Ligand SMILES: Cc1cc2nc3c(=O)[nH]c(=O)nc-3n(C[C@H](O)[C@H](O)[C@H](O)COP(=O)(O)O)c2cc1C
């Protein structure tokens with residue numbers, strides 16, 4: 001069998017979950033032997049060149065581009081995984097949920113303490129992604145096959161999950177992997 | 182308007198004990214129409230609390246508002262039976278006549294329209310509280326009349342046209358509430374001569390009184406069904422007196438109103454039950470925790486207490502028994518269903534937010550002010566008094582082996598004779614529906630939202646601890662109703678009333694509600710049904726108190742008993758359906774920035 005192909009993306013996330021992937025330390029060398037990376041910030045491939053076996057996504061969806069990106073991943077990945085709190089629940093960015101977008105804009109770009117006193121402007125370039133009314137968890141937009149909890153999920157958890165998937169074994173989240181304090 | 186003078190003189194009428202905080206806030210709200218920040222600061226300074234302590238309490242209860250609630254503060258019940266009885270038109274009539282929407286106050290501050298959870302009037306819906314005065318059986322025409330009266334500046338009490346039956350007519354009550362006693366019974370709704378039980382009790386030792394209650398197999402009537410005798414024994418055994426007796430008159434479970442009828446017609450029986458509990462456990466003080474919605478009964482209850490003192494049935498040397506002193510005070514709530522939960526009730530009685538305590542320790546060990554306390558439902562205490570009077574043997578001849586005695590049922594909804602029925606345990610739903618005139622029901626909600634939704638095919642099931650326990654709420658759901666409307670109303674109730682402590686209850690119920698909407702709007706899948714069941718179980722397991730532990734019941738019991746209704750709404754051919762709508766999700770932002778999806782896609 002050829003090597004499983006993996007793609008990853010960070011949507012409305014902080015890249016912390018990707019850092020956690022890198023935190024598997026020298027096992028990254030094993031991983032490279034085990035899988036082939038396609039679209040991912042890890043190898044900087046920007047567009048899908050083939051169908052992937054596993055897609056790992058950190059971050060929820062806060063704008064239109066996130067949504068399109070996510071749908072593109074769903075189209076190209078056989079198994080799609082929500083990685084981390086932001087992907088699963090919206091995480092920190094979802095703190096704005098419940099506050100009207102208009103008010104968020106005003107606070108961030110017009111009235112906030114860091115806005116240039118001479119006056120701010122709400123970004124309106126037509127080519128910018130459009131902000132969504134709230135931050136959405138991934139599974140509300142596309143079907144998600146598995147969820148890896150944590151902020152970020154530990155390197156150990158990601159490693160175990162990936163190797164289980166590659167070996168075709170069931171994913172088991174033991175207590176030590178999901179105990180966070 | 183300057184709020185200074187009335188605030189100072191009002192505060193001066195209260196002591197400096199923080200346990201009086203809710204009474205102070207009630208007075209401030211009544212006098213000023215809100216609890217403004219300057220009042221919070223003054224109260225905090227006076228009671229030696231932090232501003233946040235006071236604010237925490239002031240924001241916890243429904244009937245406290247930070248913004249003016251209106252010279253006439255209208256609280257319209259939003260319970261499901263009110264919906265069945267035409268609440269929507271009544272609400273529209275209020276909005277039209279007053280000139281503001283629900284959740285708002287008119288520009289001149291005269292009328293405020295608010296929604297509230299069940300106010301204990303299910304047998305005479307739609308109903309509302311206006312400045313604490315109850316208005317029942319509202320119609321659009323009656324609403325227009327009421328609003329005209331408010332605009333003419335009439336006193337709220339004067340807007341009551343006709344008083345109800347029995348003691349509702351008494352000078353101290355004058356409420357338009359009807360008792361609707363449909364079926365009296367041998368234990369509670371029977372003639373009772375004040376003093377008959379306590380005079381007998383004091384000839385026995387407290388241990389013998391406890392033994393008699395234990396022998397009667399009396400189980401708590403508030404819902405949980407804990408053996409009353411055992412509770413009293415545990416409490417009496419705790420070393421450090423003083424101990425307390427608390428009567429739970431919070432009656433917040435939507436659909437129950439039987440304690441209202443006891444408090445109206447048989448308060449002396451309740452007080453006698455409390456006195457006997459006091460004798461049994463060795464307490465000198467009792468507290469009646471009365472829900473704010475029933476504050477209209479307080480003046481008369483105070484009068485009954487005064488009469489009992491005059492008859493030496495309260496106070497010192499009760500019924501001639503040297504050394505036996507006991508008295509009762511009334512504490513009012515301020516609108517919060519969770520305060521019916523016994524440990525939340527105690528917090529509230531101490532003047533705090535009504536957040537349930539972790540248990541153990543239980544109230545019998547660590548109750549009011551940290552002292553040993555028995556908390557009992559109003560009906561339980563009444564039954565205890567009658568057991569003392571008539572004997573445990575007599576009591577046990579009623580009901581079934583595991584559910585001795587009778588139960589007061591509050592029957593409402595789609596039936597011809599809503600009201601209170603005292604029935605022996607073991608009664609079938611069929612028989613009850615026959616009595617109440619609701620035989621064509623498609624379902625019966627037994628035990629309120631936290632109970633069970635029983636389907637038509639199961640109407641031979643019996644009321645009792647063996648099968649269908651209930652605190653007394655019975656809601657008949659006629660064939661014309663959409664059962665999902667009922668479930669939705671119940672879920673909204675729990676979301677509204679969660680105290681917010683446990684994530685599972687605070688967040689979980691909202692997620693359940695969203696999932697339920699997804700399914701009922703035809704966008705659900707089998708997977709969603711599975712998830713809703715799994716989440717329901719998680720919420721039950723991860724919640725601290727009975728509210729969260731039962732909040733998924735509207736969904737779980739209908740999933741169990743009406744599964745076909747859910748199956749009919751899901752798309753069995755697909756394993757995933759998204760409700761996400763990108764066009765709709767970008768609308769708000771696009772309105773501000775002028776962007777379009779096409780351009781953002783670089784098309
Ligand atoms: C959310 C919630 C609300 C409750 N509301 C009431 C109530 O209104 N009246 C009541 O007697 N018991 C209520 N209970 C039950 C009380 O916690 C307690 O079990 C009861 O008052 C004990 O009295 P009993 O043994 O006489 O039934 C409620 C429980 C929960 C969890």
Ligand code: SF4
Pocket residue numbers: 012013014015016017058059083084085086087091092150151152153
């Ligand atoms: S889950 Fe935590 S680490 Fe991962 S993207 Fe969100 S904030 Fe960053």
Ligand code: SF4
Pocket residue numbers: 519536537678679680681682683684686687724725726727728729730
């Ligand atoms: S279960 Fe709900 S109501 Fe009960 S303590 Fe937890 S959050 Fe509060």
